[in-house]
Amino acid sequence: xxxxxxxxxxxxxxxxxxxxxxxxxxxxxxxxxxxxxxxxxxxxxxxxxxxxxxxxxxxxxxxxxxxxxxxxxxxxxxxxxxxxxxxxxxxxxxxxxxxxxxxxxxxxxxxxxxxxxxxxxxxxxxxxxxxxxxxxxxxxxxxxxxxxxxxxxxxxxxxxxxxxxxxxxxxxxxxxxxxxxxxxxxxxxxxxxxxxxxxxxxxxxxxxxxxxxxxxxxxxxxxxxxxxxxxxxxxxxxxxxxxxxxxxxxxxxxxxxxxx
Amino acid sequence: xxxxxxxxxxxxxxxxxxxxxxxxxxxxxxxxxxxxxxxxxxxxxxxxxxxxxxxxxxxxxxxxxxxxxxxxxxxxxxxxxxxxxxxxxxxxxxxxxxxxxxxxxxxxxxxxxxxxxxxxxxxxxxxxxxxxxxxxxxxxxxxxxxxxxxxxxxxxxxxxxxxxxxxxxxxxxxxxxxxxxxxxxxxxxxxxxxxxxxxxxxxxxxxxxxxxxxxxxxxxxxxxxxxxxxxxxxxxxxxxxxxxxxxxxxxxxxxxxxxxxxxxxxx
Numbered sequence: 001x002x003x004x005x006x007x008x009x010x011x012x013x014x015x016x017x018x019x020x021x022x023x024x025x026x027x028x029x030x031x032x033x034x035x036x037x038x039x040x041x042x043x044x045x046x047x048x049x050x051x052x053x054x055x056x057x058x059x060x061x062x063x064x065x066x067x068x069x070x071x072x073x074x075x076x077x078x079x080x081x082x083x084x085x086x087x088x089x090x091x092x093x094x095x096x097x098x099x100x101x102x103x104x105x106x107x108x109x110x111x112x113x114x115x116x117x118x119x120x121x122x123x124x125x126x127x128x129x130x131x132x133x134x135x136x137x138x139x140x141x142x143x144x145x146x147x148x149x150x151x152x153x154x155x156x157x158x159x160x161x162x163x164x165x166x167x168x169x170x171x172x173x174x175x176x177x178x179x180x181x182x183x184x185x186x187x188x189x190x191x192x193x194x195x196x197x198x199x200x201x202x203x204x205x206x207x208x209x210x211x212x213x214x215x216x217x218x219x220x221x222x223x224x225x226x227x228x229x230x231x232x233x234x235x236x237x238x239x240x241x242x243x244x245x246x247x248x249x250x251x252x253x254x255x256x257x258x259x260x
Numbered sequence: 261x262x263x264x265x266x267x268x269x270x271x272x273x274x275x276x277x278x279x280x281x282x283x284x285x286x287x288x289x290x291x292x293x294x295x296x297x298x299x300x301x302x303x304x305x306x307x308x309x310x311x312x313x314x315x316x317x318x319x320x321x322x323x324x325x326x327x328x329x330x331x332x333x334x335x336x337x338x339x340x341x342x343x344x345x346x347x348x349x350x351x352x353x354x355x356x357x358x359x360x361x362x363x364x365x366x367x368x369x370x371x372x373x374x375x376x377x378x379x380x381x382x383x384x385x386x387x388x389x390x391x392x393x394x395x396x397x398x399x400x401x402x403x404x405x406x407x408x409x410x411x412x413x414x415x416x417x418x419x420x421x422x423x424x425x426x427x428x429x430x431x432x433x434x435x436x437x438x439x440x441x442x443x444x445x446x447x448x449x450x451x452x453x454x455x456x457x458x459x460x461x462x463x464x465x466x467x468x469x470x471x472x473x474x475x476x477x478x479x480x481x482x483x484x485x486x487x488x489x490x491x492x493x494x495x496x497x498x499x500x501x502x503x504x505x506x507x508x509x510x511x512x513x514x515x516x517x518x519x520x521x522x523x524x525x526x527x
Binding site: 137 | 344362365
């Protein structure tokens, strides 16, 4: 019994320590984000990696999400004779919820996992130690560019997702199911307000911070909380994707219920 | 000058360092010898400030490396070079980019000056012609030499070598030691070398220290170490196998396992 309590206590303390370390990591990263020097070429490279290289998957998932929403929305609305409101339904669903959340999950899977793996491999092969021993700050090379790039790219990717999704919805609603373009876009502009767009983009900015923070942390501490070698990197990558995805959904609920 | 005082370190209740103390004067080079898995790399990482000790202190140029501000630590590390056992070259960069990295990041030299310095170092370590290759495209010996060039390009006052010859054939290992010696004569750094290249290392260092069972059991000039009557020391340097090591085999296995578990240390 005592042994079990001791084990439980030990596990609780470890979790607390890990959470604290994540907090310290985030604080240090934020501090280095707002203090010079900024490694601008590395930032550009990460914007290309996180933003531009994620475009294809965002275009694809955005289009199909909008198309499915239009199908399901039309089926439901037509039961009440309200199919004219398909535009607002698709627009609001995408802009306020699905755009930020799905694009964040897509970026986590595509770029976040890769960031963890890259930093994790650098950790286990002592490349991060080498940077430190040159008298340089590894945060400025590995963490800051990723956080800033994610903060810049996530709202842009979400905006692309929303636009493509709305046109995907029109393709199904307008061209296939017979809702007129005037009705679809006209009602959408009547009901979708600028604050809805701002809400969605603010959410995506938050998700950008979560993705880069969690994925960088898991990579930076590979070997500390996971095993070593390839197995350690693989575990860290899995943990990064799972934790980022869960935090995105929890934080989405929190933002929706408290702020908007 | 490097001073290590009463350094203690344990990993998961296995005590790796049990009160290590020694001193390396400015301009001196010390070879740290001892069996694999007995904490030599752990000791070197303490001196570089990569691992925090449980007790004891390390003074580098009179500064306690564990009780200085981050800025001071960075400044101290700017005067320090470290050759990793694995080389630790950046695998996404070419050999040239790796060697140029410290200059690109820490100096205001223009591209032409950096190129000249890098090519000078490449020539010194015999890597001319390999500058455009990536670390994965060259041999282990070439990685070590490139890593040595990167560590020495800023002419550091303190050099720490973590097994620069391990995993290399005897000839390449010997050539690396000769290279270190020639660079030492040019740069005159204070250095610590962990190596198993015995007896060749005796010709290039001022002092030898043997780490065994978590403590320094012998320290002196190469001649004093060669003349040591301590059975563990004489057995180690003459490469004989006998009783003194057998009794520690079990413990060494534990330490090796712990070391593998804790190879990654993050403050």
